[in-house]
Amino acid sequence: MSEIGAASSTRGSGATAGELLELLRTGKAVTRTDLRRITGLSRTAVVSRVDALVGSGLVVPGGELESTGGRRPGSVVFDHKAGLVGSAAIGRSRSQVALFDLAGTELGAAAVEHEVGAGPDAVMPDVARQLSGLRGDHPGRIFGVGVSIPGSVDPDRGVSVDSPVMAGWDGVELAPYLREVADAPLFVGNDADVLARSERLGHAAKHRNLIVVKASTGLGLGILADRRIVSGHLGGAGEIGHTKVDVADGRPCRCGDTGCLETLAGGWALVARLQEKGHDVDHVRDLVAYALEGDATAKQLLRESGRALGEVLAVAINLLNPEAVVLGGDMAAAFDVYAAGVRESVYARASALATRELHVLPATYGDRAGLVGCASMALDQVLSPAAVDARLARTRG
Numbered sequence: 001m002s003e004i005g006a007a008s009s010t011r012g013s014g015a016t017a018g019e020l021l022e023l024l025r026t027g028k029a030v031t032r033t034d035l036r037r038i039t040g041l042s043r044t045a046v047v048s049r050v051d052a053l054v055g056s057g058l059v060v061p062g063g064e065l066e067s068t069g070g071r072r073p074g075s076v077v078f079d080h081k082a083g084l085v086g087s088a089a090i091g092r093s094r095s096q097v098a099l100f101d102l103a104g105t106e107l108g109a110a111a112v113e114h115e116v117g118a119g120p121d122a123v124m125p126d127v128a129r130q131l132s133g134l135r136g137d138h139p140g141r142i143f144g145v146g147v148s149i150p151g152s153v154d155p156d157r158g159v160s161v162d163s164p165v166m167a168g169w170d171g172v173e174l175a176p177y178l179r180e181v182a183d184a185p186l187f188v189g190n191d192a193d194v195l196a197r198s199e200r201l202g203h204a205a206k207h208r209n210l211i212v213v214k215a216s217t218g219l220g221l222g223i224l225a226d227r228r229i230v231s232g233h234l235g236g237a238g239e240i241g242h243t244k245v246d247v248a249d250g251r252p253c254r255c256g257d258t259g260c261l262e263t264l265a266g267g268w269a270l271v272a273r274l275q276e277k278g279h280d281v282d283h284v285r286d287l288v289a290y291a292l293e294g295d296a297t298a299k300q301l302l303r304e305s306g307r308a309l310g311e312v313l314a315v316a317i318n319l320l321n322p323e324a325v326v327l328g329g330d331m332a333a334a335f336d337v338y339a340a341g342v343r344e345s346v347y348a349r350a351s352a353l354a355t356r357e358l359h360v361l362p363a364t365y366g367d368r369a370g371l372v373g374c375a376s377m378a379l380d381q382v383l384s385p386a387a388v389d390a391r392l393a394r395t396r397g
Contacts, residue, residue, distance in 0.1 A: 014041070015035075015039035015041055015049075016049070016385055016388075017050075017052050017053055017388065017389060017392055018385030018386060018387070018388035018389040018392075019039070019385045020035050020046070020049050020050065020053065021058055021059065021078065021383070021385070021388050022383075022385050023035060023039075024076055024077070024078045025078035025102075025103075025383065030062075030075045030076065030077075031074065031075055032046050032047065032050060032074075032076060035050070035076075050076055052396075053392075055395075056395060057079060057082045057083075058078065058082050058102075058388070059076055059077065059078060060076075060077050060079045061074060061076060061077070062076060062077040078103075079102075080101045080102040080103035080105070081101055081102070081140075082102055082141075083101075083140055083141045083143045084099050084100065084107070084135075084138065084140045084141065085099070085100050085102070085143055085146065085382065086098070086099055086100075086131050086145035086146070086184075086378070087100060087145070087146050087371045087374035087375040087378065088131070088145065088146070088147045088374060089147075089191065089370030089371055089373075090127070090149045091150070091191075091216070092116055092117060092150065092217045092218075093113065093114065093115070093217070093283060094111055094112065094113050094114070095111070095112040095114065095126070095127055096109065096110070096368075096370060096371050097110050097111075097112065097127055097130045097131050097134065097371075098110070098134070098371045098375070099131070099134045099135065099138050099142075100375040100379075102143070102383065104201065104372070104375055104376060106368070106371065106372075106375075107134075108134045108138055109134075109368075109371060110130040110134060112126045112127055112130055114126065117165070117166065117167060119167065119168035119169065120168065120172050120174065124174060124177035127177070127178070128177055128178050128180070131178065131181045131182070132180075132181045135181065135182075142182035143378070143382040144184045144185045144186070144187060144378040144379075144381055145178055145182055145184060145185075145186050145187070145378060146187045146188075146189065146194070146373075146374030146375055146376070146378035147174055147186060147187070147188050147374060148188070148190065148191040148194040148373065148377075149163065149166060149169060149188065149191060150165055150166055150190070150191050150218060150220070151163025151164060151165065151166060151169075151170075152190060152234060152236045152239075153188050153189060153190050153235055154188075155188060155189065155235075158173060158175055158186050158187070159171055159173055160172070160188075161234070161235065162234075162236070164242060164253075164254070164255030164256065165218055165254055165255065174186060174188060185381070185382070189374070190220070190222075190231065190238075191214060191220065191370060192212065192213075192214045192220030192221055192222040192238050193222045193229050194370055194373035194374055194377060195212050195214050195328050195329070195363065195370060195373055196210065196212040196223060196224050196229055196326075196373070197222070197373040197377055198363070198365050198369040198370070198372040198373035198376060199212055199222075199224060199364060199369075200224065200376065201364070201372065201376060202363075202364025202365065203324060203326055203364055204224055204227050207322075207323035207324040208224070208226050208227050208323065209225055209226060209320070209321070209322045209324075210223075210324050210325070211223060211224075211317065211324075211325045212224065212325075212328060212363070213309070213313070213327050213328060213329065213332070213342075215267070215305070215306075215309065215328070215330070215331040215332055216267050216284060216329035216330040216331060217266065217267040217268050217283070217284055217330070218241050218262055218266050218268070219240055219241030219261060219262055219266055219309060220238050220239060220240060220241060221239075221240050221313075222238055223237060225320070240261060240309070240312055240316070241260060241261055241262040241266055242255055242260045242261070242262065243260065243261050243312050244260060244261075245259065245260075245261050245264070247264065248260060248261065248263045248264050251263035251264070254266075254268060261308065261309065261312055264305070265304075265305040265306075265308040266305075267283075267287070267330060270284060270287055270301045271283065271284055271286070271287055273301060274287055274290070274297065274298060274301060279297070279298070284330045284331060285330050287301065287302070288302070288330055288333045288334045291334045291337055292333070292334055302334055302337045302341065303337055303338070303340055303341035304341060305331065305338070306331075306339065306340065306341025306342040306344075307341035307342070307344050307345045308341075309341075309345075310342040310344060310345025311345045311349055313325065313342065313346055314345060314346050314348075314349035315350075317350045317354045317355070317358065318350050318351050321353075322358070323357065323358070323359065324358065324359035324361050325342070325346070325358065325359070325360050325361070326363055326364075327339055327342065327361070328363030328369050329363075330367070332362060332363055333367070335362045339360050339362075342360060346358070346360075
């Protein structure tokens with residue numbers, strides 16, 4: 001939001017302490033004078049609200065700034081060390097966990113390997129143990145935890161509602177598994193949406209409208225429209241992997257249906273084909289490693305996967321007209337090979353207008369994107385003006 005926009009949204013309604021913190025942590029204000037000018041609040045009101053933020057530990061007095069005439073103004077600084085957020089990106093065979101400070105800087109991370117398709121009772125206790133171990137190295141209050149899982153989610157209940165590839169997760173509340181690690185709210189998001197959320201800190205600084213592909217064991221899309229996540233009515237936007245394609249007619253998919261794009265282009269399907277050719281692979285990461293070492297068969301499979309994805313992706317590009325397509329997930333680690341296949345189909349099938357200025361880019365945070373996106377999701381929630389004001393009210397009570 002621009003400075004003018006911030007002023008118009010707060011002036012006259014009496015900007016709250018939470019809204020002042022938002023201005024400080026986003027750099028739109030650095031002094032109490034800035035806060036008065038932007039919000040229209042009186043000096044007394046600004047001092048009262050800032051004092052409440054200082055008392056909560058979220059803000060600390062900074063140094064004196066250069067004077068523009070008269071007394072040197074003192075800065076007010078958001079204290080990113082005042083707390084932590086946890087992050088957990090749950091995958092089919094590997095889950096990643098991390099702790100971040102309140103500025104979104106990663107402090108420590110770990111990975112949890114588990115059986116393919118393991119249920120929450122097998123996965124979540126290990127995730128909790130890893131987070132607990134990280135807390136031992138980075139003590140501090142955890143404000144919230146962000147978790148991503150494949151498939152559609154209900155963010156209000158914090159549960160999976162329709163995951164065709166994560167049997168046993170639908171309807172299971174995840175918060176109780178982490179309660180002993182952090183007495184803090186849990187926020188759950190779809191893995192592709194979380195990947196897109198990470199790009200709000202990356203490519204979306206330049207390109208506000210993005211399609212973000214997660215190409216790994218499965219295929220999914222995250223959509224950023226004017227930097228806002230588009231999840232759809234039931235959270236099912238971007239389920240491109242289970243789009244039916246004629247060339248896959250009759251092929252059984254891991255979702256239980258047949259004819260899905262994933263049967264041609266999903267990482268699990270590529271691994272099966274490479275195994276049939278005598279390669280020792282268990283996961284799409286193994287296939288990508290072969291490709292990066294120059295294995296011709298692995299490279300061909302990745303390019304064919306990108307080509308098949310691109311044929312369906314071209315429709316989404318025509319509909320959404322993004323500025324860029326971002327390729328993330330395990331397959332994107334072999335970006336040049338995979339992107340070549342995507343470009344081949346996209347530029348052949350999407351309209352000339354939609355591709356005229358289209359960029360195809362690698363994910364900003366690579367294999368850390370899920371963790372960054374989960375942390376961003378948690379930070380957006382726990383540092384929102386409403387959440388900060390509620391926290392201050394509880395403290396006063």
